[in-house]
Amino acid sequence: MVVAVSLGVNIQSVLVLLTASSGIALIQEKQAVVLDLGTDYTKFGFTGEAAPRCIVRSEFWCPATRRVRRLHDYSSAAELYDNLVHMLHQLYFRHVLVNPKERKVVVVESLLTPTLFRETLAKVLFIHYEVSGVVWADSPRLCALTLGAPVVLVVSIGAKDVEVAAVVHSCVVLHALQSQPLGSHAVHAELARMLDEHNGGPLHLDDQVIEDIKVKTCFVTSRARALAWESDSPPRAARDVRYGRVTVPGRARELAAEPLFRRDHEQSSLPDAVLQCVAASPRDCRRALAAGILLTGGGAALPGLRARLAAELRQLVTQPPYCDTLHVREFKFHDAPSAANACAWLGGAVLGAGEAGAARAMPRDQFARAPRLRDWVCLLDNTPPGHPHRDHLDI
Structure with a gap:
């Protein structure tokens, strides 16, 4: 009270301010x-x-x-x-x-x-x-709520699995839900295998070390370079880098994320899961889903993932069995309003x-x-x- 009088402040106004501030604090506490x-x-x-x-x-x-x-x-x-x-x-x-x-x-x-x-x-x-x-x-x-869009195709790349869900007017199309064991752990396993192969023996690196190497050195290469690596004349690899006492070769930096795009007879790659989810969704929202893809999850933070996925989708949709059922040729991606994870x-x-x-x-x-x-x-x-x-x- 003495301080308030010395400053020439009205006591009643001080009490009002204190009451308002305590009310705001009470709201924040709850x-x-x-x-x-x-x-x-x-x-x-x-x-x-x-x-x-x-x-x-x-x-x-x-x-x-x-x-x-x-x-x-x-x-x-x-x-x-x-x-x-x-x-x-x-x-x-x-x-x-x-x-x-x-x-x-x-x-x-x-x-x-x-x-x-x-x-x-x-x-x-x-x-x-x-x-x-x-x-x-x-x-x-x-995830769709953060965008405010009526139709969103949410592609979540987690630690173990990749989940693709179609959200149409705040409802998940459950029968179109797709899941594949192609999360970050698949990338870690491929990176560890390539590091052991390059260094001539098992390194027995900890999971956190493998993750740190992936985050700091690896990226998703383009589709053209990925096809060139499988040919008889591989391209020039990216620059090798040192991580402590471990040498991370450029080939491992480029190809560690290839398990996400590697196809098999069961069509279980990441682009296949996206197209299968779109194909199983109602016909009237397929184009909107293809034009509203949102990549989320910790695995979505890999550099170059969005460009590579878009290229794979544009190529794969022109091939059987999708060319006969899906008449979608354009794929667009949302920018997440926060970090992907x-x-x-x-x-x-x-x-x-x-x-x-x-x-x-x-x-x-x-x-x-x-x-x-x-x-x-x-x-x-x-x-x-x-x-x-x-x-x-x-x-």
Whole structure:
């Protein structure tokens, strides 16, 4: 009060300002948190913000074994429960320093997340940490939400898998969903093989070292150079670089990402997955999907990936079996509004900041009455109430 009088400030106005500032602080304290538990990296932060507060590896210090343990390394539901408890404790109390009881949670998940993982995560959030409510949101629709476009083809290149989903007017075309084991780990395995071959023996490099080499030295070569490498007269390789005591040859730098585009008899390459998703989508939205491709995930950050994928799509669509079913010749890509690995998290932050996201949250008392989550793969959830088979599903 003395300071206010000496400065000539009205006491009533000071009280108003203090009340307003405390109200703003109270609102900020009750912001929901957005949780994206990836296979390799976890994104965690608050709704309404443009970027996560932390992006950390999906691992924690296990006090029982006295070593660092990966979140997704588990063999039973009880082991997964303990992993999630330790991981969330690290996120809440070390990285963002908030009380989990006071905040709702927006969980960003893949459409192919195992049911055991979803239900165990729900038990940890509702029972162990006693959060007030949880919103479960799939990553394809969250990625499309960041663009505001009605039709988006989301190509997510994760750690283990590549998922291609068609989002049409905020709905995922489930029967067109494609998934292939062509994530970043496939690139890491190819890079490790080529490094061992060049250095004359197994180097036994750690996974984090392989990832660091990929991020700092590798890129996706053009389609013409990739075809030239398979011919009898290979082109001149890129410059060799040194990574510590390891020599990274130019050939490995160029061709480490080739498993994403290597075709086989089952048509399981990345361009095949994109075209198969477009072909399985409704006819009236195929051109819009081809003109609205969004690359997300940590693997999408490789330099030259977008140009190479566009060239492969333009060439592949003119060949059987796509030339007879797909009459699309133009492919365009969206620029992600954030880093490729945080695009789904940003969609969760946008969803949780609005009133619609808060309304979709499952409260803790509802989960206590019926500890079960809705799942699109379960007939109990996707069968209409009036369907004749509905009575036989109620168990």
